[in-house]
Amino acid sequence: MNYENLKKILFKLPPETAHNLAEVVLSSVAISPKLQQKLAKTYLVEDETLTQTFFNKKFKNPVGIGAGFDKNGKMVKALHALGFGFVEVGTVTPRPQIGNPRPRLFRFVKEESLQNAMGFNNDGATVVKERIKKVYPTDFPLGINIGKNKDTPLEESLKDYHFLIEEFQDISDYLVINISSPNTPQLRKLQNRSFIQELFSKKTDVPILLKIAPDMEEKEAIDLCVSAIEAGASGIIATNTSTNYSLLPNPQPFGGISGRVLKEKSFKLFKAIAKELFGKTILISVGGIDSPYEAIRRIKAGASLIQIYTAFIYKGPSLIKDINLALLQLLEKEGLNNISELVGVDIK
Secondary structure, three states, X not given: OOHHHHHHHHOOOOHHHHHHHHHHXXXXXXXXXXXXXXXXXXXXXXXXXXXXXXXXXXXXXXXXXXXXXXXXXXXXXXXXXXXXXXXEEEXXXXXXXXXXXXXXXXXXXXOOEEEEOOOOOEOOHHHHHHHHHOOOOOOXXXXXXXXXXXXXXXXXXXXXXXXXXXXXXXXXXXXXXXXOOOOOOOHHHHOXXXXXXXXXXXXXXXXXXXXXXXXXXHHHHHHHHHHHHHHOOOEEEEOOOEOOHHHXXXXXXXXXXXXXXXXXXXXXXXXXXHHHHEOOEEEEEEOOOOOHHHHHHHHHOOOOEEEEOHHHHHHOOHHHHHHHHHHHHHHXXXXXXOHHHOOOOOOO
């Protein structure tokens, strides 16, 4: 069955139900090497010209799955088999939490977008850690996205993040600090210089990246990212979901927006950050990437890596393959030996 036919079935179900069903299927694939091999043969593109090394790990293609799809680390190997060059799990919190009341995930099919108010629903650090230990180390980069529990007071947030760094530093290739989700009350208040400096003061061997919101003013975002790098962050991921509800027709009055309608907003902020930080740190672009053209635009703007999520739901794994094949074609056409030569060409 091709993905378009499968999507017709899935899209008859409520969004969260469809996601849970996909998780059941992909969790089965994740424990079946034969199924993984079959999928990888169809979708996985790995080529030396697409290979880059960051964090002492080879990224055999630059397209990753954004955090939020595999919150609990159940689908890691299946997602790689579907074509992703790297996989990011989470967001994981210290203690399990059920998230916000349902319904909390909404489709906007015409706009190829989503609005979610999930609220870091996950199995908690202890359970996810045991799950990850069974698959790590992987032969592809694995990141863990971490966040504070909803009921942890803002002034005690640092304890949650430092605990999670301790828990996952030995079983991940990189960690991502999530203080930019709109679905945990007051979380975005932590997007400030003081908290960032305290957060990254913890010495650890694992690379830690900061993920920022698309709704920040450019100067504020740049200042925050510069502070993070100066304090020890190993990279920036831009951007998370948006609370600019004017992007959608008849939106819910809560949650974060992702998908095609976020494209230009996310690109604009990424471009501003890249202008300041390109060449000084690793930059990962996410938000509205839904085509080979858009993926290449982000890479030329300074993204060493990109992530997709919402477009994966709307277009399926063929999108990942199409992006990687388009990159290979472009590199050959331009006479470039490696994708790193394409990264940032528009701002060099």
